Amino acid sequence: MFWTLISVLLLIYIATMIYHTYKSLPEGIAYQSDVYKVHEIKFYHDLTYKKGDKTVHELKIFDRINEIIMDADKFIVLDMFLFNGYYEPEQSFPPISENLANTIIKKKQENPAIKVVFISDEVNTGYRSYQSKLLSELEGNGVEVVYTDLERLRDSTPLYSGVWRMFFQWFGQKGEGWIRNPFASTAPDMTARSYLKLLNVKANHRKVVATDKTALITSGNPHDASAYHGNVAFEFGGPIIQEIINAEQAVVNMSEPGIDLPDYDREKGKNSGQYQIQYYTEGKTHKQIVEAINETNEGDEILLGMFYIADRSVINPLIKAAERGVDVKMVLDPNKNAFGNKKAGLPNIPVAEELLEDSKVKIEVRWYNTGMEQYHTKMMYIKDEEEATIIAGSANYTKRNLEAFNLESDLQIKGRPDSELMREVEQYFHRIWNNKGGTYTVDYEKNKTKLTPLQRGVYTIQKFLRMTTY
Structure with a gap:
């Protein structure tokens, strides 16, 4: 009788896990808008x-x-x-x-x-x-x-x-x-x-x-x-x-x-202008990020400012982009503090190490020089000769944020690289990358931290079991 009860509870537990991991989302969640045109977007x-x-x-x-x-x-x-x-x-x-x-x-x-x-x-x-x-x-x-x-x-x-x-x-x-x-x-x-x-x-x-x-x-x-x-x-x-x-x-x-x-x-706003704009929530953002990276070619540029990056479905396309000659630069938060509490640098420090190793240092990483604050930005800028793309909003590049577990809100903007908005965003990245007018970022080596075997083991097990806060 005891083992029968345990078996029944285990089956219910497994069924509960599977159902609530893959169940249908409520209507309207994971939303994708039509594409609109606007004349002006402020950054x-x-x-x-x-x-x-x-x-x-x-x-x-x-x-x-x-x-x-x-x-x-x-x-x-x-x-x-x-x-x-x-x-x-x-x-x-x-x-x-x-x-x-x-x-x-x-x-x-x-x-x-x-x-x-x-x-x-x-x-x-x-x-x-x-x-x-x-x-x-x-x-x-x-x-x-x-x-x-x-x-x-x-x-x-x-x-x-x-x-x-x-x-x-x-x-x-x-x-x-x-x-x-x-x-x-x-x-x-x-x-x-x-x-x-x-x-x-x-x-x-x-x-x-x-x-x-x-x-x-x-x-x-x-x-x-x-x-x-x-x-x-x-x-x-x-x-x-x-x-x-x-x-x-x-x-x-x-x-x-x-x-x-x-x-x-709708009569108050015209659907016309120099920028194409589209709104995404939850898992719809994920698809657009991966597609935008995969469409890049040799000589294109990807600039990424990110608080958390950990999802292999984004990391792998970034590595492949670098391998085919795309200039990939990342400004990452070192994940060393959260509201005054010290953190171990997860996930960005081990992920950055993987990115550099797997891309043979073709991907460049700088750390935001954080004090008590965080570099909480979640933005990607992609540029080729004819078009620039911005994807920005609330979603970190983690499984929890990109695969319709959390509610998220993101925007994709397309326009000419020489348009006012695109130049502003590019200047923002170059300013913090090159420390123009202040110290914003530090070299990768500054926060390069080899995890101990115990830390590496904990990190690997956490990822596998999905028992993380990121």
Whole structure:
């Protein structure tokens, strides 16, 4: 009887893992828009760097987001992952989360008729251990707040999530927290049940703002401890805004049905201009990244700025591109810190070593010279003689981010290499690669770290078992 019970539980466990790893996604998730044309796209970046002995912070993205909110007339839709002001007491950061909340509230008070919907992740409530102060304030001022139902998504850590779904999910998360919050000691404590949910490592990782006038896609979070991170953003207008709203409606429908997002007035924006633009979410981004790399030829250029790179389905095409004569340059975060906590350099340090070895050093890597901040950018720029392509947004180049486990938002832009936007993005890369006007990056050798056999073993086992946070 005992072994029969064990066998039945094992079969249920295996079936649970398989189903929730490969199950169909809710309708509208993994969205791909039509191709649109726009005349103008604006590029913004945040950078922290050294200029002599001085640390310089160039922070532009959330200043612009606040302006976008104040300029809106009819509606504002935001989808943001991290949205809180928690960090260690000995640290100090700009209050970008509170500033954003105050801007939204001010706009709502000035224009009570404007429809505002804020979609976010349960990470901001400690996975339902406590209320989000900022999101509660927004709700109290007439903003419709949607917490993403992460359980509807596929499981990226099936060995753990299979156990969680069988035995722990039924108990909920609410209660009196008693476990230290892993994100910051100043954040409220979490319940054990919430902590167990956190270990599924799932997220609505999107960073999107859309209004009746404009839209912006970014890699940055309105999170105080992330304020000094290196990030990028792109702003654009036109009918593609409706596509973004469609993708956000899918998240609302799977999380809190009954909230209808507003429609964009397509008559306000023309589908014409010098840039081709297309919007992707989740696994659709993956396909476009691989295709863009595979289409490069000898003499073309790939410039990559990335927080995490680990997925072999992207790494292998990059190596092959370098082998056929494409100039591949990467600026990577060394993955040495996360909000003041030291990290082991995973995954970028071992992956960078593999990239150099497998490409016979044809791929060039420089590390962003991070301090307490991260180089949080996720952007690829590809150029040939006639066309340049940008793919940027929220998705890191990892299995979790690219293969429809997390919710992600990315933009593909095509245009002539000599167009204003393409020149700006290329100049951005060359500036940090060549340390123009400051120290942004350091040589590969600076962070070259041979993993010990134990570290290498742990890294390999983690990858195989998919028990990672990246």
